[in-house]
Amino acid sequence: xxxxxxxxxxxxxxxxxxxxxxxxxxxxxxxxxxxxxxxxxxxxxxxxxxxxxxxxxxxxxxxxxxxxxxxxxxxxxxxxxxxxxxxxxxxxxxxxxxxxxxxxxxxxxxxxxxxxxxxxxxxxxxxxxxxxxxxxxxxxxxxxxxxxxxxxxxxxxxxxxxxxxxxxxxxxxxxxxx
Amino acid sequence: xxxxxxxxxxxxxxxxxxxxxxxxxxxxxxxxxxxxxxxxxxxxxxxxxxxxxxxxxxxxxxxxxxxxxxxxxxxxxxxxxxxxxxxxxxxxxxxxxxxxxxxxxxxxxxxxxxxxxxxxxxxxxxxxxxxxxxxxxxxxxxxxxxxxxxxxxxxxxxxxxxxxxxxxxxxxxxxxxx
DNA sequence: CTTTATTATGTCATTATTGACATATAGATG
DNA sequence: CATCTATATGTCAATAATGACATAATAAAG
Numbered sequence: 001x002x003x004x005x006x007x008x009x010x011x012x013x014x015x016x017x018x019x020x021x022x023x024x025x026x027x028x029x030x031x032x033x034x035x036x037x038x039x040x041x042x043x044x045x046x047x048x049x050x051x052x053x054x055x056x057x058x059x060x061x062x063x064x065x066x067x068x069x070x071x072x073x074x075x076x077x078x079x080x081x082x083x084x085x086x087x088x089x090x091x092x093x094x095x096x097x098x099x100x101x102x103x104x105x106x107x108x109x110x111x112x113x114x115x116x117x118x119x120x121x122x123x124x125x126x127x128x129x130x131x132x133x134x135x136x137x138x139x140x141x142x143x144x145x146x147x148x149x150x151x152x153x154x155x156x157x158x159x160x161x162x163x164x165x166x167x168x169x170x171x172x173x174x175x176x177x178x
Numbered sequence: 179x180x181x182x183x184x185x186x187x188x189x190x191x192x193x194x195x196x197x198x199x200x201x202x203x204x205x206x207x208x209x210x211x212x213x214x215x216x217x218x219x220x221x222x223x224x225x226x227x228x229x230x231x232x233x234x235x236x237x238x239x240x241x242x243x244x245x246x247x248x249x250x251x252x253x254x255x256x257x258x259x260x261x262x263x264x265x266x267x268x269x270x271x272x273x274x275x276x277x278x279x280x281x282x283x284x285x286x287x288x289x290x291x292x293x294x295x296x297x298x299x300x301x302x303x304x305x306x307x308x309x310x311x312x313x314x315x316x317x318x319x320x321x322x323x324x325x326x327x328x329x330x331x332x333x334x335x336x337x338x339x340x341x342x343x344x345x346x347x348x349x350x351x352x353x354x355x356x
Numbered sequence: 357c358t359t360t361a362t363t364a365t366g367t368c369a370t371t372a373t374t375g376a377c378a379t380a381t382a383g384a385t386g
Numbered sequence: 387c388a389t390c391t392a393t394a395t396g397t398c399a400a401t402a403a404t405g406a407c408a409t410a411a412t413a414a415a416g
Contacts, residue, residue: 002402007273014276020364029272036403038366061364061410076277081285084271084293091265094207095185097334098192099254101324107259108324115262146279146286146356155355156275159348166344170337177333178324180372198394214373216396239380239394360415366408373402378395385390 004032005040006079009049009072014149016067028126028160041066049075097174109178116171122164130157182210183218184257187227187250192327194245206304206338219244227253275352287356294349300342308335 007030008022017025023037044050049072052064068076093115100108137154185208186200195203201215222228227250230242246254271293278286315332 003268003270003273004402007270007276010273010276013280018364019366026273028267030268031266031403033404034365035367035405042366057364057411059412060362063364073280077280080274080277080281080289084274084289086296087267087269087271088209089265089267090181090208092181092185092263093265094334094337095181095188095204096258096262097330098185098188099258100330102191102251102255103258105324111258111262118264146283151355152275152278155352156272158351159272162344162348163341166340170340173336174333177329182372196394197396209373211374212395213375213397220396235381235394237382238392241394358416360413362412362414364410368407369405371402371404373400375400376398378397380395381393383391386388 001075002040003085004030004036005044006076008037008040008044009068009076009079012050012066012068013073013076014152016065018063018065020063022066029156044072048072105178109175112171112175112178116168116175119164119168119171123161123168126157126161126164130154130161133157179253180218181263182208182214183222184254186215186218186222187246187254187257190228190244190246191251191254192330194243196241196243198241200244207334222250226250283356287353290349290353290356294346294353297342297346297349301339301346304335304339304342308332308339311335
């Protein structure tokens, strides 16, 4: 079973979700299209790691709400203890920087600024969900710790936020040099 | 032509290199195995974007040193001006965090610490090459700017270093909470 | 009134990427 | 003396991931 499949189980450990929701929530740490996720969910269902219930909706298309089974939870426990794969990053912008001297200053600056716009949108999105979460989680940390159902979400958002702030700082720094 | 192919051309714009060297130098921003890079270089050679010369070696296996052609350089100029793909990250550790509550504190801490070891090795590697580069580049920035052959390398290492420092800080922060 | 965006699911051909195999030399470790 | 690591190239089957297509309801924008 591949990493993304475990990732889907991992999200389902916190909440039951639809395939569509899983795709949205896994995004910051593992980008995948729905065309990859739906077949994997079908596989996981066949193996008995997840279950689903049809939820008819009148205003929107019907959905399938998936939840983790005990078998799936046991698979997760074993997965956590296995060695963790190294993180993969693939960033076209960085590859462009290697030859940025081929274009003039204004064009080079625009390449960086376009990415800055992207990072700023991400920052806004993360900041919104982070702030309430932070206050709640820090308060309850002493009592609940790892068992707090929001703890992992808080820890992950912290990472995503720090990452994107660092990326934006780099954009500023390099623009000043161009 | 795919992004990695342009990335290889981009590296070759700075220096002529072997496929093996390209694989090593592109690593921080685009992880790829030699089994992907060698076929792409063969394609690029057929299209006339790169050339190579055989360099016999007695102590090590013979190598092929690739260099960028004028056609390849022109392809790069057009590539830079096209919209840049969003960066892709795939991090198994983050997916594990979603269900870290399934194991006990010590096991959870070990998962983070293993990644910390990996980050620390990266930090050492980047720091070594960065420091001399920084002094040289900052001095020459006023005179040469983008045209400094080491400028892009400096800017990229700055990014890689900042990234890994942030990642290490997160490891510390989250370990204190576990 | 048409187009676009969001929610929601799915399939399938194509492309990208990996892992295993293969070969070869030198130096280090055990 | 055997094994491991690094350098250096290459092929190919298997897997992972994308992009295009398909369907369908609602709401908003032009």
